Amino acid sequence: MKLNSKQLDAARSALLGEHSEQVIRYMAGQSVVIDSTLPTQQAQEIAQNCGWTLPKSEARTSLGFLVSDSCREYLFWQERHKALPFENGLPHLSDTLFEGKYVAEIGSGMGANLMSLSHRTGRVCGVEPVETYIQLGEIFCTREGISTLETRVGGAESLPFQDDELDLVLCVSAHQYFDIMPAFHEIARVLKRGGELVIIGGILSDYARHSVDYALNSEGPKAVAITLVNSLSYTAVGRRIIGNRNGFSTSRPVYPTSNAMIRWMHDAGLTQKTPFEKIGEETCFYAVLSG
Incomplete structure (x- = not known):
């Protein structure tokens, strides 16, 4: 997927403009809980006008998922003072x-x-x-x-x-x-x-240890079951038994x-x-x- 010129101009305006900090926090908050701050009306309207969220429901569009992922990573990078996530971890x-x-x-x-x-x-x-x-x-x-x-x-x-x-x-x-x-x-x-x-x-041990929590809170039981099955099959025979959804590799991770x-x-x-x-x-x- 690639942004066309209109989408790119809209993204530049939203992420560099007057309300950009609010927009970034709002979109980051669509994929992870970052704080208790309520979104501003301006941020919600900008996200909708850019085609990142749907009116009324505020559900993310396909493009909105990519934007929210990017805003989340950018915000986390800022919050760790622009260090690598593993900075001096070993x-x-x-x-x-x-x-x-x-x-x-x-x-x-x-x-x-x-x-x-x-x-x-x-x-x-x-x-x-x-x-x-x-x-x-x-x-x-x-x-x-x-x-x-x-x-x-x-x-x-x-x-x-x-x-x-x-x-x-x-x-x-x-x-x-x-x-x-x-x-x-x-x-x-x-x-x-x-x-x-x-x-x-x-x-696999990392994922399995948290699989119940993932099933209850984020991914859902079906997604967790698919990930565990694919992880075991990839480890054993070198391939995912359940293929990627709609061609997106991120839909079927393996551990x-x-x-x-x-x-x-x-x-x-x-x-x-x-x-x-x-x-x-x-x-x-x-x-x-x-x-």
């Missing part, structure tokens, strides 16, 4: 990890992590299959006075880089949405010898076991640099491409 996740390197983030979304990395690394590039997220990210960069960041439309299974081009590949809370096994081989292809991979995200993740990385030539470790509610895998 000893090897310090700034020195990125210094002077060509870093690519797979599943970069609206680019919050790219904005954090833009002054810490030699070169950073985002890879994102949903072009709308990239367009919205450019608006947020304008809002922050950051030069437009390098981003490329693409997926983890076919990365838009040359062989042996990258020093480090980063993936944060995104691996569950792509075809993980071929993605690891693609990552190995684009990394230089000795290049590094950092994946931070959920695994493999940690052992499966390590095995697939090893099959692609990626070796653990440190044992996998917990970072908050997620798990960090840190690997290097064997020379």
